[in-house]
Amino acid sequence: MIQIEHLSFAYEQRQVLQDISFAVQEGQILSLLGPNGSGKTTLLRCFNKILRPQQGRICLQGQPLEQIPLRHLAKLIGYVPQQESVTFPFSVFETVLMGRRPHVGWRLQPHDLEMVEECLRALHLEHLSQRRVTELSGGERQRVALARALAQEPQVLLLDEPTSSLDLRHQLEVMETVAALVKSRGLTAVLAMHDLNLAARFTDQIVMLHQGQLFCAGQPAAVLTRDNIRTVYGVEADIHRRNGYFFVHPLRCAGAARCGQPSQVCTPNPERRSKIDSLA
Amino acid sequence: MSTPEKAATAVVGPMHYREVWRGKISRYLLLLLLLLVVTVLAATLGSADIGLKDIADLLLGRLAGPRAAAKAHILWQIRLPRVAFGLIGGFGLAMAGTVMQAVLRNALASSYTLGVSAAAGFGAALAIGLGWGLWGGKFLIIGNAFVCGLLSMALVYGIATLKGARAGTLILAGIAISYLFSALIALVKYLVQHDVLAGIVFWLLGGLHLATWDNVLLLLPIVLLPSLWLILKCPWDLNALSAGDEVATSLGVHPERTRITVLVLAALITSGIVAFAGVIGFVCLVGPHMARLIIGSDHRYLLPYAGLTGALLLLGADTVGRTIIQPTELPVGIVTALLGVPFFLHLLLRSRGYWE
Numbered sequence: 001m002i003q004i005e006h007l008s009f010a011y012e013q014r015q016v017l018q019d020i021s022f023a024v025q026e027g028q029i030l031s032l033l034g035p036n037g038s039g040k041t042t043l044l045r046c047f048n049k050i051l052r053p054q055q056g057r058i059c060l061q062g063q064p065l066e067q068i069p070l071r072h073l074a075k076l077i078g079y080v081p082q083q084e085s086v087t088f089p090f091s092v093f094e095t096v097l098m099g100r101r102p103h104v105g106w107r108l109q110p111h112d113l114e115m116v117e118e119c120l121r122a123l124h125l126e127h128l129s130q131r132r133v134t135e136l137s138g139g140e141r142q143r144v145a146l147a148r149a150l151a152q153e154p155q156v157l158l159l160d161e162p163t164s165s166l167d168l169r170h171q172l173e174v175m176e177t178v179a180a181l182v183k184s185r186g187l188t189a190v191l192a193m194h195d196l197n198l199a200a201r202f203t204d205q206i207v208m209l210h211q212g213q214l215f216c217a218g219q220p221a222a223v224l225t226r227d228n229i230r231t232v233y234g235v236e237a238d239i240h241r242r243n244g245y246f247f248v249h250p251l252r253c254a255g256a257a258r259c260g261q262p263s264q265v266c267t268p269n270p271e272r273r274s275k276i277d278s279l280a
Numbered sequence: 281m282s283t284p285e286k287a288a289t290a291v292v293g294p295m296h297y298r299e300v301w302r303g304k305i306s307r308y309l310l311l312l313l314l315l316l317v318v319t320v321l322a323a324t325l326g327s328a329d330i331g332l333k334d335i336a337d338l339l340l341g342r343l344a345g346p347r348a349a350a351k352a353h354i355l356w357q358i359r360l361p362r363v364a365f366g367l368i369g370g371f372g373l374a375m376a377g378t379v380m381q382a383v384l385r386n387a388l389a390s391s392y393t394l395g396v397s398a399a400a401g402f403g404a405a406l407a408i409g410l411g412w413g414l415w416g417g418k419f420l421i422i423g424n425a426f427v428c429g430l431l432s433m434a435l436v437y438g439i440a441t442l443k444g445a446r447a448g449t450l451i452l453a454g455i456a457i458s459y460l461f462s463a464l465i466a467l468v469k470y471l472v473q474h475d476v477l478a479g480i481v482f483w484l485l486g487g488l489h490l491a492t493w494d495n496v497l498l499l500l501p502i503v504l505l506p507s508l509w510l511i512l513k514c515p516w517d518l519n520a521l522s523a524g525d526e527v528a529t530s531l532g533v534h535p536e537r538t539r540i541t542v543l544v545l546a547a548l549i550t551s552g553i554v555a556f557a558g559v560i561g562f563v564c565l566v567g568p569h570m571a572r573l574i575i576g577s578d579h580r581y582l583l584p585y586a587g588l589t590g591a592l593l594l595l596g597a598d599t600v601g602r603t604i605i606q607p608t609e610l611p612v613g614i615v616t617a618l619l620g621v622p623f624f625l626h627l628l629l630r631s632r633g634y635w636e
Contacts, residue, residue, distance in 0.1 A: 050529045074532030087385040087522050088577040093300070097578075098523065101516045102532040113297050129296070145527075152531070 001026035007056035034209035040192035074102035078149030099151025139170035365491035366595035372503035374567030374590020376546035390565035395457035403428030429551025445536035485611035486558030502552030515579035
């Protein structure tokens with residue numbers, strides 16, 4: 001579906017991405033993982049030409065992105081930003097309607113309204129349709145942004161840290177929604193993620209970035225190993241499996257050099273360790 | 281996700297859209313009605329006594345004699361051009377303000393923000409104070425103000441091409457240029473004689489006293505053509521830009537290209553109006569907000585509505601300004617603020633969630 005070939009990107013002098021290559025399979029959810037500054041968001045923004053890489057290229061169904069006009073690309077790829085600044089108080093309906101922009105002239109067709117209606121329903125936003133976006137909570141806004149991306153009728157969804165500003169329930173809600181949409185509409189999704197457990201649970205493939213380079217890629221179980229997490233995040237972690245789920249349990253910062261003040265909390269507690277291990 | 285009873289009572293879809301649409305249409309009709317009333321008032325109020333009946337008689341050719349000729353002259357050559365000028369000027373100022381606020385994603389953006397007003401004022405000050413200008417004759421002041429207004433935009437544009445047309449960059453560049461031209465205006469004021477200074481101050485206050493049919497016909501295309509382009513070509517792009525450059529790009533809009541195009545059109549409109557009417561503040565800043573509070577932020581409806589709101593504001597303020605202490609005229613800039621601020625504050629305090 002999407003091939004990333006030898007992609008490099010730099011902001012003026014600072015190299016952010018170096019020679020990244022991987023592929024996203026159709027119908028899959030792929031997570032980009034890595035600590036702050038590892039290039040997740042930058043990479044995601046290269047997917048729909050918000051940023052243009054200096055070297056390498058991205059192909060969508062075999063066609064290089066630079067050959068696809070922006071307006072046409074907007075019919076293929078929907079984007080949900082991490083946090084959206086709202087300057088003026090658009091209503092929820094109007095915001096989702098923006099997603100029809102690649103498809104319409106000045107006038108709306110009946111199909112446009114049906115699509116907006118359907119996307120509002122799909123994300124359970126019907127009752128908020130006339131509310132101003134400025135009045136909504138973070139989770140609701142995230143759903144509005146997702147509904148707008150869906151209204152583009154895209155084949156690919158890009159989500160930039162979709163769970164980072166949400167509470168526990170809304171995190172699960174967004175991830176479940178994305179997973180359900182990908183399945184029911186045959187979409188492909190690429191997510192920049194911080195939460196290793198959500199990534200492990202909801203995504204088919206993980207690409208781990210480390211200092212702008214591709215560190216490893218594959219299925220969650222293969223990528224989320226203790227060694228990889230220690231190298232990439234500098235965190236000692238335990239990996240557990242229970243009831244078919246896969247958990248990453250962060251223990252402490254790896255190597256005292258990282259924070260210099262390892263406290264009681266960070267140091268391993270043998271009693272608790274054995275308890276957890278016995279549970280697992 | 282949502283509670284079932286809420287979802288059950290929700291109304292969405294084409295039916296609902298039609299309902300919202302009806303609400304917007306009725307707001308349009310109300311505004312147009314108000315505009316008509318104010319237009320008629322503007323034509324009938326003034327130091328000369330010309331009533332509705334006189335206008336009807338004049339139109340039907342039933343009035344005769346020397347008094348009729350005088351009345352006809354006042355109506356056709358003084359009042360109506362001024363009404364037309366107020367409508368066109370107000371429309372253009374509010375339109376320009378709306379699109380500037382949208383592409384700069386800043387609620388405080390106006391023709392001041394990008395330095396257009398200050399630059400045009402400087403051009404006029406040069407012409408009035410020192411007699412320097414690109415043209416002589418009756419276009420000395422107008423031409424200077426217009427060209428300087430566009431020049432400020434060219435400066436901002438130049439900075440944007442060097443540094444990228446991000447909203448923040450443009451606002452800072454515009455404010456810097458605005459300060460530069462304000463300083464130059466102050467310099468001209470400092471250098472000239474006392475009696476000439478009064479002329480500059482008067483011009484900078486703004487007003488519609490230059491309204492003649494000739495000037496109206498000059499101004500009309502400068503305001504109307506860019507406005508039509510903005511109304512017909514840009515609403516979807518402006519909506520998308522309000523959600524940020526990244527989202528706009530993902531919706532197929534080139535943010536920087538759109539921003540520059542729209543700003544150049546807005547500067548064209550503003551320079552034209554400021555050249556004839558001086559620096560009229562408030563309408564271009566607050567007119568768009570009033571319209572947004574009433575009709576919503578969707579630029580498909582907002583742009584024409586903001587223009588009409590601006591027309592109502594400027595014409596109304598000008599009419600009040602020239603009749604309230606007859607025969608003396610209050611500058612229109614003073615009246616717009618005195619009348620508009622309370623109304624604007626009322627709208628602002630009444631609405632929820634307008635400012636974050």
